[in-house]
Amino acid sequence: MPSTAVARLIAKLELFVALAADERKFLLQSFGEPTRYDRGQEVVAEGSSPDASCLVVEGIVCRSKTLADGDRQILALHLPGDFADLHSFVLPVMDHSIEAVTPCSIVKMPHGRLRTITDEFANLTRALWYDTAVDAAIHREWMLGLGLRSAYERLAHLICELFVRMRFCGLTEGNSFPLKLTQGEVGELFGISTVHLNRMVQALRKAKLVELQGHTVTLLNFEGLKDVAGFDPKYLEGRDGKKGGLSLEL
Amino acid sequence: MPSTAVARLIAKLELFVALAADERKFLLQSFGEPTRYDRGQEVVAEGSSPDASCLVVEGIVCRSKTLADGDRQILALHLPGDFADLHSFVLPVMDHSIEAVTPCSIVKMPHGRLRTITDEFANLTRALWYDTAVDAAIHREWMLGLGLRSAYERLAHLICELFVRMRFCGLTEGNSFPLKLTQGEVGELFGISTVHLNRMVQALRKAKLVELQGHTVTLLNFEGLKDVAGFDPKYLEGRDGKKGGLSLEL
DNA sequence: CGAAGTCTTGAAGAGCTTCAATACGCGTGG
């Protein structure tokens, strides 16, 4: 299982630049044993100085910052094959925390290995740097959403993004993907009240764009959803428009 | 002048890790001639693929994304000594644009030089990677603001951040710094209406926290302002709490 | 079947936007 996640990581890095066989091999050998985390469990604490970076193997993790008054803002979601805190290698102190949104499994790459990579594999280093740059690009896309888009558009956007990223992980089935969260949890993740989230979900249903039932999200009209969301998968793509299956029938 | 900006860049990088003499020298020799830009002029277009990265020498530049309906969200502000798009070295296509907020002067480092750095100077590469990671950390701080903070708190936070960063550039005078923008422009930068910005400015005045008059911002009570803003300069700092003068009497 | 959790609905209120009008500040030409 961990090796599947590393393979996904490699596939993502190769959207940017081809890796040499020894680079791939080095990556595959750099992760420790998987650790399991329960729903809601903290994986990395804000203010800590980790000595390893986390790769998601299974489940969904989120990164968040908490204000003095207890309010929390979700900064990013990570699916299998994503580094959640590769940047902790170059950032001395975590400015946010990482926690498990669903039960999940994580492997870690010690920063010593990353240091070796940066000393010996210039090409792989650029690829990892690229990975953190894509992460920042996703931050920017979220900023757009937080600043400019209504809750309705934002929800549509999140669903588009999750669908595309889930598909890259092979976690979709047709136009559906699993999301084992209550509306309350999605609301908190999303930074809006349960009540309002519910109304937006109903609006998406009424517009025949999305069905959310049980713990499955089904896209009924991806084109329409993309229009509402203003979704442009460019920010998830690699060099020369390589899509790595990211945007099959977008 | 350009060399002052590069010196600031070096000072910032050394918050993370000491640079060798040849690394510093290589940096100093890597930038082209300065170019001037007028207020509002585009420096780098969204969707383009630059072959060089921009270092601000003078003035203020912003990065922004524009939605289909024309609404624009500011993603970051950059002062002298900041790379505005170091990430364009590893990101094949610009996901946002860069433009001059005030008249400014910019020098560029060709990506070929960056490639040489990543091939030959592992230590400097880590330092530059660090720079993009700090940039992402600032994105995260802004996300907090956009998602959780009121316009009043957000304005207080922006003033704190600008003050600290301006001081690092030596652009403050006592508790004041210049901001040659109208309230309308600040509002747009800030993503709120002129009317509401004005009311928030008045509130800050009434609370005796800040004076904004003409084109000068004066902090009357930094402690109080930090409290209102929930400002914690941690995200601007380097390894081992090195502050590089960032937080003298914070 | 009952109980707990989840979803849905209603209604009042906070924060911000927009439109529209008024006041201020300052440089220019008379």
Added chain:
DNA sequence: CCACGCGTATTGAAGCTCTTCAAGACTTCG
């Protein structure tokens, strides 16, 4: 030197989005 005019700052008021509180309906599972 003053008056005019234009850009900027300020104020008022209506309206939209989202929040909170509170209650009711539906699910699911022991």
